[in-house]
Amino acid sequence: MKKSPLAMQSTSQTQKNKPLHEKEALVKLLRWHFGHAQFRDKQLDAIQAVLSGRDCFCLMPTGGGKSMCYQIPALAKPGIVLVVSPLIALMENQVIGLKEKGIAGEFLSSTQTMQVKTKIYEDLDSGKPSLRLLYVTPELTATPGFMSKLKKIHSRGLLNLVAIDEAHCISSWGHDFRPSYRKLSSLRNYLPDVPILALTATAAPKVQKDVMESLCLQNPLVLKSSFNRPNLFYEVRYKDLLDDAYADLCSVLKANGDTCAIVYCLERTTCDELSAYLSAGGISCAAYHAGLNDKARSSVLDDWISSRKQVVVATVAFGMGIDRKDVRLVCHFNIPKSMEAFYQESGRAGRDQLPSKSLLYYGMDDRRRMEFILSKNQSKNSQSFSTRERSSKKSISDFSQMVDYCEGSGCRRKKILESFGEQIPVSLCKNSCDACKHPNLLAKYLGELTSAVLQKNHFSQIFISSQDMTDGGQYSEFWNRDDEASGSEEDISDCDDGIEAVKKVANSKLSTKAGLNERINFLQHAEESYYRNKISDKQVNVMLN
Numbered sequence: 001m002k003k004s005p006l007a008m009q010s011t012s013q014t015q016k017n018k019p020l021h022e023k024e025a026l027v028k029l030l031r032w033h034f035g036h037a038q039f040r041d042k043q044l045d046a047i048q049a050v051l052s053g054r055d056c057f058c059l060m061p062t063g064g065g066k067s068m069c070y071q072i073p074a075l076a077k078p079g080i081v082l083v084v085s086p087l088i089a090l091m092e093n094q095v096i097g098l099k100e101k102g103i104a105g106e107f108l109s110s111t112q113t114m115q116v117k118t119k120i121y122e123d124l125d126s127g128k129p130s131l132r133l134l135y136v137t138p139e140l141t142a143t144p145g146f147m148s149k150l151k152k153i154h155s156r157g158l159l160n161l162v163a164i165d166e167a168h169c170i171s172s173w174g175h176d177f178r179p180s181y182r183k184l185s186s187l188r189n190y191l192p193d194v195p196i197l198a199l200t201a202t203a204a205p206k207v208q209k210d211v212m213e214s215l216c217l218q219n220p221l222v223l224k225s226s227f228n229r230p231n232l233f234y235e236v237r238y239k240d241l242l243d244d245a246y247a248d249l250c251s252v253l254k255a256n257g258d259t260c261a262i263v264y265c266l267e268r269t270t271c272d273e274l275s276a277y278l279s280a281g282g283i284s285c286a287a288y289h290a291g292l293n294d295k296a297r298s299s300v301l302d303d304w305i306s307s308r309k310q311v312v313v314a315t316v317a318f319g320m321g322i323d324r325k326d327v328r329l330v331c332h333f334n335i336p337k338s339m340e341a342f343y344q345e346s347g348r349a350g351r352d353q354l355p356s357k358s359l360l361y362y363g364m365d366d367r368r369r370m371e372f373i374l375s376k377n378q379s380k381n382s383q384s385f386s387t388r389e390r391s392s393k394k395s396i397s398d399f400s401q402m403v404d405y406c407e408g409s410g411c412r413r414k415k416i417l418e419s420f421g422e423q424i425p426v427s428l429c430k431n432s433c434d435a436c437k438h439p440n441l442l443a444k445y446l447g448e449l450t451s452a453v454l455q456k457n458h459f460s461q462i463f464i465s466s467q468d469m470t471d472g473g474q475y476s477e478f479w480n481r482d483d484e485a486s487g488s489e490e491d492i493s494d495c496d497d498g499i500e501a502v503k504k505v506a507n508s509k510l511s512t513k514a515g516l517n518e519r520i521n522f523l524q525h526a527e528e529s530y531y532r533n534k535i536s537d538k539q540v541n542v543m544l545n
């Protein structure tokens with residue numbers, strides 16, 4: 001049902017003296033237009049700050065309700081709120097949602113007809129625009145023509161707020177850097193006294209700082225919600241211990257009925273293969289990646305959004321703007337490149353706050369492949385040595401957090417939150433990760449994983465990559481050396497009983513307590529010492545005590 005706007009401005013004397021951002025009045029707007037009983041967490045603080053003219057940096061997890069922080073201010077006083085958004089699909093969705101509620105929202109993009117655009121511009125020029133929310137791309141915002149239009153609107157006192165959605169796109173430290181966002185730095189110069197609201201679900205402190213500086217926020221109210229997603233259950237499964245990861249995922253999806261899911265894969269071919277496999281298994285499923293043409297992609301997206309398809313097997317191209325709230329499972333079929341990317345992607349599950357799951361399939365081959373990709377990116381990105389070094393160090397340390405998430409034995413939730421600088425007691429998890437729920441089982445798996453890794457002779461490969469990761473030296477040569485190294489290592493192992501004895505002792509010493517990383521480090525150390533110094537298994541025993 002469409003609703004007529006609820007008038008916020010009253011001319012009566014008593015009302016005149018009341019601030020527009022009074023709590024009861026804002027709650028009334030929330031209930032009237034959106035049907036929600038109360039504001040969530042930091043929403044009210046953000047709304048009151050921007051209504052009083054103050055800049056605000058608002059950090060809320062995915063599905064936290066960031067949109068309300070600019071939609072309510074747009075309804076609280078005459079004039080418009082400009083919303084900068086990175087994706088046309090995102091803008092379109094929001095505008096459709098607003099119109100359904102009878103709220104005057106529009107977006108400007110290259111996809112619109114001249115007729116629609118002219119109508120919007122005429123409304124803006126009219127001196128009394130009926131528009132409340134105008135969504136634009138960062139590219140358009142920064143053009144001189146559009147900026148001068150904004151200045152005109154502002155000179156008439158009608159530009160109430162500039163909201164920057166997905167504000168982390170401005171930071172080259174972030175996982176979704178968009179060069180066009182950089183142009184938004186000029187907003188403050190052009191519109192010095194219009195409050196800016198930066199919104200993001202990005203947790204990395206470095207990115208947060210960068211966003212605030214880049215947008216030149218002045219004394220902003222900084223609001224940070226917890227990143228904990230209590231309705232998500234976190235689980236890791238180990239590919240090296242499974243007979244068939246495709247079959248395993250197929251049974252997970254089947255066990256959950258006709259559930260809505262996103263499966264992220266590293267490569268397009270895996271998307272196609274896995275999607276075909278799941279479809280053959282009777283799952284309503286489609287692949288989505290940048291190798292498909294625009295038409296095919298938008299048809300997959302449409303089918304999924306409208307529930308004609310339940311599962312999308314996709315690369316990370318299936319990203320921001322994915323607006324289905326009932327995603328019950330986000331599966332990473334390959335390890336993501338960083339905790340930040342993992343958090344964003346897994347966060348697409350359960351945006352309706354209902355119980356949902358994040359499932360990651362971890363494999364040692366995937367780990368090595370990702371290390372290779374990160375090293376390749378580093379060599380491609382050849383601006384200057386220091387930039388390369390900075391970006392390489394960052395990628396490597398970002399990825400090592402992800403490896404620790406998979407290979408360590410502690411609470412997964414705690415690891416996620418701690419990687420974003422949030423300290424939490426383990427009790428917060430309430431057994432909603434596999435590590436807390438089944439610690440013994442996980443310890444068993446990690447023990448088996450170590451053995452499987454050693455059996456498959458991944459040992460020497462991990463050794464090479466870990467060492468290169470720590471000294472940052474010959475990282476990019478890892479793959480070139482890999483074949484040779486594993487070949488020669490195998491030769492030595494095959495004919496050398498000493499090293500087998502050393503490995504056995506080291507393994508037995510560590511299998512109960514240590515995490516996989518720790519074990520591998522010990523084993524590396526033992527193996528290296530053996531070859532260098534020919535120490536005995538007894539000496540290894542002493543060394544590891």
Ligand SMILES: Nc1ncnc2c1ncn2[C@@H]1O[C@H](COP(=O)(O)OP(=O)(O)OP(=O)(O)O)[C@@H](O)[C@H]1O
Binds near residue numbers: 064065067
């Ligand atoms: N105060 C509230 N009470 C109840 N539901 C709310 C409230 N505020 C927002 N919501 C609902 O929460 C859901 C998520 O809101 P929204 O899309 O704004 O989140 P978001 O933080 O922008 O998420 P994302 O980062 O995924 O875009 C929506 O369905 C919205 O209607």
